[in-house]
Amino acid sequence: MKIAIDARHISKGGIGEYIREILNRIIHETNINFLIVGANEQSLNEIKALKPESINVIRGPKMFSIWEQIWLARFCRTYKPDIFFSPHVTFPIFSSCPTVLTVHDTIWLNYPQYATSRLARTYFLLMLRIAAWKCKKIICISKSTASDFSHWTGVNSSRIEIIYNGVNLTHGHPHISQQLDPPYFVYVGNWKPWKRVPDLIAAFELVDAACADKEVRPKLILAGRHNYNHSDDVASRIQSSTAKEYIQVLGELNRSQLNSLIASSIALVNPSEYEGFGLTLVEAMALGTPVIAASGGSVPEVMGNAGILVQPRDVNSLSNAMLSIINNPELQNTLTECGKNKANEFSWNKTAQLTLDVLLNAAK
Known part of the structure; x- marks a missing residue:
């Protein structure tokens, strides 16, 4: 053959x-x-x-x-x-x-x-x-x-x-130069327009404002390759953000670094308008990390009830979902267990x- x-x-x-x-x-x-x-x-x-x-x-x-x-x-x-x-x-x-x-x-x-x-x-x-x-x-x-x-x-x-x-669960130490002390939300992916990264930044600004009186405020970490058309628009949006002090851009990482980054986060957030599968969502669930995702394309099918689904482009729902995980440890634990069970299917x-x-x- x-x-x-x-x-x-x-x-x-x-x-x-x-x-x-x-x-x-x-x-x-x-x-x-x-x-x-x-x-x-x-x-x-x-x-x-x-x-x-x-x-x-x-x-x-x-x-x-x-x-x-x-x-x-x-x-x-x-x-x-x-x-x-x-x-x-x-x-x-x-x-x-x-x-x-x-x-x-x-x-x-x-x-x-x-x-x-x-x-x-x-x-x-x-x-x-x-x-x-x-x-x-x-x-x-x-x-x-x-x-x-x-x-x-x-x-x-x-x-x-x-x-x-x-799903790939190679898991090691981050070895990333920037300080990444929890708590932080993480986004893993590119900055192509349908990924809706500006929506995530806008949602995080609402989260940051709601957490202004907390002793430790959450950060937003953006990881992944971002040398695409419109990347400059996203970079400008970060620079003009009211929460820019708490937003970090890491760029492309290897698989071990990504998994370590995801595993230590509050939740992986994916605002993408469309996914053919949603690989990083399954990887996050397998690592025990809660997932918040827009319900575009295959996401409801792949994630099921194991994460929090929001409508694409709905910034308020995205920020509310992020706050619900910060403020509800029991919800975080439930999503962790449901995510691990769902990830076993892949x-x-x-x-x-x-x-x-x-x-x-x-x-x-």
């Missing part, structure tokens, strides 16, 4: 974690010949760092380039894989090679104002519709994403497999095995 996997996004945020966690668990199957495609030196090095023993690592073209489809067609002719697995929207269009595609979200379709350009949104929709017609199976990471994908493509539901993401081992099963069945 020969399986090709496009891992060119292995260095990119949540999708990179998805690729790494699955590769880590399936590339040691001795009866399968894996062909792993990387793009630049960083992605190739990350693939090689997985210590694969009997796989071929192949350098592919830049993502979303004109050359890409020509290269993919040639790759399939040369190596003749039994199945091609793409964990993102790009796949070989001009090849008869059976293909499995993972769809993580449809944010650009549901909210066109958040697409990087009209051309990018059109390309995304076109690729999904071709996938609905051509791919043997479509993996969706939540029922919400599957529903959105069906809505935009009209795909037959029998071709969709819902396979949830897992496992990268299960994700990887189910994904491999889909690939093997699609290759028959």
Whole structure:
């Protein structure tokens, strides 16, 4: 059996974690010949760092380039894989090679104002519709994403497999230079517009005002990569905030640091208008940290009753939820226990095995 996997996004945020966690668990199957495609030196090095023993690592073209489809067609002719697995929207269009595609979200379709350009949104929709017609199976990471994908493509539901993401609990010491004495709320994620970070800042200002007479006032810690369009707007909003003295920006951290940061927080707060899955929410629940989240996309499905849900863009409800956790230790304890129980439903081992099963069945 020969399986090709496009891992060119292995260095990119949540999708990179998805690729790494699955590769880590399936590339040691001795009866399968894996062909792993990387793009630049960083992605190739990350693939090689997985210590694969009997796989071929192949350098592919830049993502979303004109050359890409020509290269993919040639790759399939040369190596003749039994199945091609793409964990993102790009796949070989001009090849008869059976293909499995993972769809993580449809944010650009549901909210066109958040697409990087009209051309990018059109390309995304076109690729999904071709996938609905051509791919043997479509993996969706939540029922919400599957529903959105069906809505935009009209795909037959029998071709969709819902396979949830897992949870990674590598837990060590933060080793972060800034002083991070509790109590603090934490946000983990990027500053893309639909993440609604300004709403979180506005909600925290209300929390800070309500806690003005407390001996120890809570802080807000923002962690994650934030070099995106509109990041300057968020940075300016922090600088002009009435609570800026209590807001700290840490930027990108490694997994161990993030988990330590989350585990020591009052709660993880996610004001995002839309999530295809909500990886950090599950990780926080698994670490015993209460979660407050806006109810966009898959969040109600993934979190269930294990956290506090608020309507997207509702700053007052967000601040009230944060205050309720500060002022109610019993609620905090309840959310901790409910979150741990809910997080037990998610496992990268299960994700990887189910994904491999889909690939093997699609290759028959």
